[in-house]
Amino acid sequence: MIEGALTRLRALRAEDAAHHLRWRNDPQVVRWAAAGDPCFGPVTAEAITLAFDTMLRLSPRESAVFTVEDTAGGGVIGMADYRDLDPYAGVATLGVTIGEKEFWGRGHGSEALRLLVDHLFGAYGLNRLELDTWSGNERAMRSFTKLGFREEGRLRSAVLMDGRRYDRVLFGILREEWSQAGSAAGGASHALQAVGERVPDPRPRQGPDDTPWVPSAEGARTVPGTVRFGDRPDRPVARMRPVPGSRRGPRDRTQEA
Numbered sequence: 001m002i003e004g005a006l007t008r009l010r011a012l013r014a015e016d017a018a019h020h021l022r023w024r025n026d027p028q029v030v031r032w033a034a035a036g037d038p039c040f041g042p043v044t045a046e047a048i049t050l051a052f053d054t055m056l057r058l059s060p061r062e063s064a065v066f067t068v069e070d071t072a073g074g075g076v077i078g079m080a081d082y083r084d085l086d087p088y089a090g091v092a093t094l095g096v097t098i099g100e101k102e103f104w105g106r107g108h109g110s111e112a113l114r115l116l117v118d119h120l121f122g123a124y125g126l127n128r129l130e131l132d133t134w135s136g137n138e139r140a141m142r143s144f145t146k147l148g149f150r151e152e153g154r155l156r157s158a159v160l161m162d163g164r165r166y167d168r169v170l171f172g173i174l175r176e177e178w179s180q181a182g183s184a185a186g187g188a189s190h191a192l193q194a195v196g197e198r199v200p201d202p203r204p205r206q207g208p209d210d211t212p213w214v215p216s217a218e219g220a221r222t223v224p225g226t227v228r229f230g231d232r233p234d235r236p237v238a239r240m241r242p243v244p245g246s247r248r249g250p251r252d253r254t255q256e257a
Helices: 014-023 027-034 045-055 108-124 138-146 175-184
Strands: 007-011 064-070 076-086 091-098 128-134 150-161 164-174
Touching: 007 108, 014 045, 014 076, 064 108, 076 108, 091 108, 108 128, 108 138, 108 175, 128 138, 128 150, 138 150, 138 164, 164 175
Parallel strands: 091 128
Antiparallel strands: 007 064, 064 076, 076 091, 128 164, 150 164
16 A cells, blocks of 8 residues: 555555446546547446456556545545556556546645656656646646656647547656655655655645546556556556557546646
């Protein structure tokens, strides 16, 4: 379990499927998490069951899906994932989605993403992490920037939302940038904190300026339920085959939360 001040990341469980089904059939979550991508939702209970059969068997050396819980109440509020982990290049793709709308704009998504970044750089020694979103999700882009990600490029007019074209925006962060951010914050450890062993994080927490994001493995363009989960706020599974009928879309499943 990986715990922060607002959120904790824990291993996925079979009973989490009901939450995924509800979120992926919520038009607002689908909009912000995956730019309305039909590969993310609406989705049937049968499709979620098939996706969970795969996600519960993922090897953490390649990809994993976490459940995001609110530390105050203990309730399930979202999901986070990493995928396409390449141990040779030292690269992985991330995704986070806050599906419970009452937690949008309160910093939970930003912290969940930070916990995931710290985990991957700290435990796996990776050199680069990336995610992407669509240009209409300005809150997600601001959140990524505050967390140290840099905009690295755009796929112009790659996303269609409500009859309008948007860019797909790619963000990345390097290990050295993550390390420098920790040093500048006072040398506090980026390391994950086990329950009962919290280490105060000196980095400023995100304010109420966030909204849902989604980069997560579930609707990803490989949709983990699809099978990648969203961010690209949808993107998740390392070298996993897409669920039948799915296609790649904004990996965004990174809402800004």
